[in-house]
Amino acid sequence: MHDGEQVRSMATTPRTPLLSMKQITKRFNAVEALVGVDLEVYPHEVVALVGDNGAGKSTLANIVSGVLTPDAGLIELAGEPVTIGSPSAAHALGIATVFQDLALCDNLDVTANLFLGREVTAGGSMLRDGEMEQITKRILHDLNSPIPSVKTELHALSGGQRQAVAIARTLIGNPRIVVLDEPTAALSVAQTAEVLTHIERLRELGLGVILISHNMVDVRAVSDRIEVLRHGRNNGSFDASTASYESILAAITGATTYGDGRPGLRLA
Numbered sequence: 077m078h079d080g081e082q083v084r085s086m087a088t089t090p091r092t093p094l095l096s097m098k099q100i101t102k103r104f105n106a107v108e109a110l111v112g113v114d115l116e117v118y119p120h121e122v123v124a125l126v127g128d129n130g131a132g133k134s135t136l137a138n139i140v141s142g143v144l145t146p147d148a149g150l151i152e153l154a155g156e157p158v159t160i161g162s163p164s165a166a167h168a169l170g171i172a173t174v175f176q177d178l179a180l181c182d183n184l185d186v187t188a189n190l191f192l193g194r195e196v197t198a199g200g201s202m203l204r205d206g207e208m209e210q211i212t213k214r215i216l217h218d219l220n221s222p223i224p225s226v227k228t229e230l231h232a233l234s235g236g237q238r239q240a241v242a243i244a245r246t247l248i249g250n251p252r253i254v255v256l257d258e259p260t261a262a263l264s265v266a267q268t269a270e271v272l273t274h275i276e277r278l279r280e281l282g283l284g285v286i287l288i289s290h291n292m293v294d295v296r297a298v299s300d301r302i303e304v305l306r307h308g309r310n311n312g313s314f315d316a317s318t319a320s321y322e323s324i325l326a327a328i329t330g331a332t333t334y335g336d337g338r339p340g341l342r343l344a
């Protein structure tokens with residue numbers, strides 16, 4: 077194939093999303109947490125999921141993570157329909173999640189936290205301590221994390237460094253998609269900047285990232301696309317590089333109202 081043909085064929089071939097969620101619905105008794113929600117995530121893309129309290133962000137993230145199963149809707153990974161029946165099924169499918177509580181052990185060192193429960197390789201053999209340390213160093217290096225020693229116990233790390241360990245832990249399983257739930261909540265400005273760098277590294281490594289955040293500054297700094305949920309429905313999809321703060325806020329608060337209540341409206 078000539079160069080020109082290759083460029084043409086790339087330009088005309090639609091990209092397949094890593095993750096495609098279509099018409100996802102989830103109820104908790106009388107509460108409609110999600111109603112016909114769509115979400116797509118592509119490789120090398122950070123998609124921010126924003127919305128007011130109770131908008132449905134965590135419910136959607138929990139469905140991606142296998143914590144909850146949807147009542148209706150279709151989920152595809154790389155174009156293949158999948159059922160994400162449990163967190164371990166999500167892990168096996170290449171979906172890793174960092175929940176808000178980080179689920180780290182304070183009295184263990186960085187390496188032990190990365191490998192907690194995963195000391196066995198895909199080949200079935202136990203990794204030696206030295207091998208685990210080497211992998212930990214490589215992953216932290218890949219993330220541009222400045223943690224001085226992998227032998228540091230977690231209680232001695234800053235909030236930003238702990239977040240880095242939690243993100244590094246997700247990379248042990250070679251995921252395709254990483255879900256981050258409020259990764260910069262309660263961090264200082266400097267620590268937040270560190271964590272945003274790690275998120276950018278995840279994108280550079282080719283992963284698809286779903287970022288749940290209330291912090292519009294962080295969201296606009298690091299994401300490619302911003303998806304707004306409101307009352308469990310899509311209420312706007314924005315290009316993070318061009319969308320105004322006001323238009324995103326209007327979609328979050330419902331200040332932009334659409335007579336027909338149409339979900340998934342696109343605003344520039």
Ligand SMILES: Nc1ncnc2c1ncn2[C@@H]1O[C@H](COP(=O)(O)OP(=O)(O)OP(=O)(O)O)[C@@H](O)[C@H]1O
Pocket residue numbers: 104107108109127128129130131132133134135136
């Ligand atoms: N396990 C549950 N049982 C009953 N209702 C629930 C449950 N989980 C979520 N809900 C309800 O579903 C709706 C969506 O909640 P969800 O936690 O997904 O919103 P959110 O956008 O993540 O909010 P926040 O920013 O406050 O975390 C809310 O009305 C919430 O009360």
